[in-house]
Amino acid sequence: MSVKTKLSFMISLLVFIMLALNVILSAYSTRVNLQSDVEANMMAISQQIAVNVMQNSREHTFIHTMLAEKLKTVSDEVAGQLPKSAYLVTNQHLVELAKQLDIAGVSVMLRDGSEYLTVRSSDPLEIGVSRTAAEIHQPSKSFWTPSYQTTLTDHSAFGLDSYYSENDTNYVIHCYMRSDQLSDYEEIAHTTSFLTEMRAGNPTILEVTGFNPTLFAHMPESQVPQYVSERDRTKDSIPFGSYGYQEIVQDKKSVGEALAGKPVFRYENLNNHSVIKSFVAAKEPIPYVIGLVFDQEPMIELMKQQRNNQITISVLLLVGVIFCSYWLAGLLFRPVRSILWKINEVSFGRFDNSIEVRRKDELGQLAQRVNAMSKNLGIYMTKLKMAFEENRSMKEHLESFINHTTDAIHVVDLDGRTTQVNRAFEELFGYDAEAAVGQVLPLVPEHLALEEQKSIEQLRGGKTLAARETLRVTSSGEWIAVSATTSPIRDKNGEIRGIASITRDMTSRNKMEELLRRSEKLTTVGQLAAGVAHEIRNPLTTLRGFLQLQLETKRLNAQHVDLMLSEIDRINLIVGEFLILAKPQATRFEEKDVRFILGDVISLLDSEAHLCNIEFLTVFEQAECRISCEENQLKQVFINVLKNAIEAMQSGGQITIEVRHDDPHHVKLSITDEGIGIPEDRIPMLGNPFYTDKDKGTGLGIMVSQRIIQGHHGTLEIQSRVGVGTKVIITLPLLKP
Structure with a gap:
């Protein structure tokens, strides 16, 4: 691969990495922004639901007050038309009063110990029904209604009971109104209709759920599916909305975290959908948690579309960069060809031809340096040839001296293996050069081995050893008296790489x-x-x-x-x-x-x-x-x-x-x-x-x-x-x- 191609490839690879990083960062930024927008939207929707629930609660309270006023008026009218004794009251009379006053029914109740028994009523089903004193909760006044408690539950029907008693009568008048008479009120104060309209206007909302934190947290997990499947049995723990996207354990934990004041957002796959679940707490009219389930598919599709657009743009940019970088590399390396030609000439030993320099940039300076280098190399090559001839002559002289001297010379490495011997060594010790090189030769008698080892250690420690008279062993096992001179062989760094020994036969002396x-x-x-x-x-x-x-x-x-x-x-x-x-x-x-x-x-x-x-x-x-x-x-x-x-x-x-x-x-x-x-x-x-x-x-x-x-x-x-x-x-x- 040429340098031109390599440069083009490296530029393209760098641009590719930058574009890939840009696509990744853009996709990440898009996802973060979309998630932030969706979470903000879910918070806004939760606040709208909270406002609607609070408004409905206030309308419930207002309706309860109006109904109580109407039942008080009706109770006064009934008391004025009935006799003083309950036994004188007839059922027919009560039916006529209920129609006349436009209420659901009128009953007369007698106290029987701790209970109140209905003895006369406009509704035959009410006759014989008993109610405890705790249910009726009679106060110290003539007219009263059961205490009203604020609730989030969407009632299937509105209704109100009232009780009336006078000191000169022995019974309690029970008047009540039911949902078939309160259809207008029912439409006014109903959360479900608001949620239905909201989901119709925003199809990404898959589910809205209201959670009563106290009751939902203590609901047994084994019974949750039953409670959830029967709407009338879950109206206390889930007062409004639906609960089809269930994950009970995680939802209980999220409800608790949201109630602590921290909105919770979870990204999950439920019911074969990629969804976002949010949990936002509301304080009025009572503390509760609003749960929303959003569909992630629109957000995912938008992210895919943004990513595909980024990839398409990046591919087009990369193709353009490849062609441009290849063209620029060719333009840039055109002078390099002349330099390469000159270097090829130098490699073949031709130093005379020079590059024609027309540029003044770095490549022009490089061409001038190459010309100077070629000229200097020509001079150095001439000197090198002369030095080579001198070294060759000196090497031949040294080899002749070593091989023709009467002293035995051999060189060993640091492990004791012989690396070189001369002819005198072969004659003195009886070893052939081929057999000796690479072997550890037993030249030192056993009783002098320790002394020889100490001498080698002193030599390695930098001490200079004088010639010493000792004994050596030939290949035939004969002991001969010799004078041995040992010296180190060092490399260019001064490290000892071998040991040279010059041995002279001292038998004649x-x-x-x-x-x-x-x-x-x-x-x-x-x-x-x-x-x-x-x-x-x-x-x-x-x-x-x-x-x-x-x-x-x-x-x-x-x-x-x-x-x-x-x-x-x-x-x-x-x-x-x-x-x-x-x-x-x-x-x-x-x-x-x-x-x-x-x-x-x-x-x-x-x-x-x-x-x-x-x-x-x-x-x-x-x-x-x-x-x-x-x-x-x-x-x-x-x-x-x-x-x-x-x-x-x-x-x-x-x-x-x-x-x-x-x-x-x-x-x-x-x-x-x-x-x-x-x-x-x-x-x-x-x-x-x-x-x-x-x-x-x-x-x-x-x-x-x-x-x-x-x-x-x-x-x-x-x-x-x-x-x-x-x-x-x-x-x-x-x-x-």
Whole structure:
């Protein structure tokens, strides 16, 4: 889909959304306005009904007053024409009086205890009818009518009873009028006729109902259908109108809310009609509620018509917007085609052609920027090609260097998987590059795995590691001595992404060091020979003397024999130590107490020290000082150091030898002489191969000693002052308990 089409589509979609929102808001506004109008209309109709009901109530009261006045006049006339005794009155006489006075009937009633019994009447059906004193409610006057109570009920017939009594008679005159005589009044004071006329003028009114709140609220729900279906039985709870759209529970609730002063409007579906029910309270002549049921169909039809009109207009507008937006998009993107052409040229590496710019708006500025970009890209591409050639040459140079160096190089990721190896790695460890890449190779012996893990963690923590001598395992399981240098590989953000290791085979160098160590050992043995010969001569002299004494005395002295045996054991010990030091030994670390090793060396050199007028002063730690060591190598170190001390003290003196451990992890051995000392500027040179200030020295003693101590994971430190003496401090790790 082209940008032109997309832009047209987006504009059309935006307009569509706005038109749809407009239709929805318009429909909502129309519905709200129509509902508001209908509710206002229903309120107005309810007020008209309330006014009519109040007017009818007043007309009822007026009619009752007129009828009472007429019956009073009639009662006076009847009393004047009847005899004093009820037994003298005849029914025929009463019939004539009723016709004469134009009333429904006249009766004569006698009191019988708490009741009044009709004994004579113009209506035969009235004879024998009894009424209680409460029904008649005789006041303290001669004429009265039953008390009038205001009601909302549409009576089917009007009527009024009156009672008349005189002190000199023994009966009560009962006169009454009925609906067949009051047809004119009935038409005047009737609510139903008004409601009929109202519904005829407004067909949307489906039903009008008057509710007596008190009686309607207490009407049992199970009996409501019966009450509603029988009009004469519901005239008290529903005084006027009809009640066909029933929803009893909700209507009771709505009647209560309306009576509280809040008009209620409900939108429902009843009797297959969408209707609006309203409940409005009226206060006069008594509190009641007017219920209206309006048909929603006219309002719904009007809403549909308004919505259809809005949709039609919106569709026409949308079609116009689609065509206009497509035309405007084409007009707007016409310059973009030139820019697109130029970008296509740039994508194929053609930077010479430029866009002809004729516009000064944003698109014109964009075209100028594209021309400038094309020119700069041409320059940058030329530089990039040159840089690419340089990088390619450098890459080939580095690959050649890595693949042709004699040091094994391999790179691993943070999970330990090998990512790259060189040819020297393949030759040293015996792994093919294809088999090694992507695998975790077991290059580190198991007993050094923890040490290697600590080194990697230090490297990740940012610490720089120096080259270290250690052991590695080849593919065939052979252990080889190597010098390993490990360094991190970081990305452009400085995060460590891999670890590179350069491994150098130290087998040849170690063999050379071993030869140097043996050479130094032979030199030391040669120098010790004179001391050993002198040491052996002393016990031999003792043996010769005792043997001569035995020959002269020709007796065997047990005490002399013990002394001779002890001297022989001493000769054997000196020769044994001398042979152990002289002959080659296999390197094997064992658990030894460094005090005993140093004591054996002191015993070996003690006679030579005596020849030089030198005394050994020993201060040893009382607690055990057990270390893991190769005993013969440590003896060679101690002999080298002690011989240097003896040779530095030409005038004799004292050599102090101390063994102590100030911390629980290391033991410290110090050998202090009182010799001529070493100049401060020469101390850093000690340990360099063949560096010596002795006429017959080899310059290998200190170097070999330092290598042996490093192999035992210890340190060798030399402190000296000219004319004062020299102190050699050797620190070795103790075995863990």
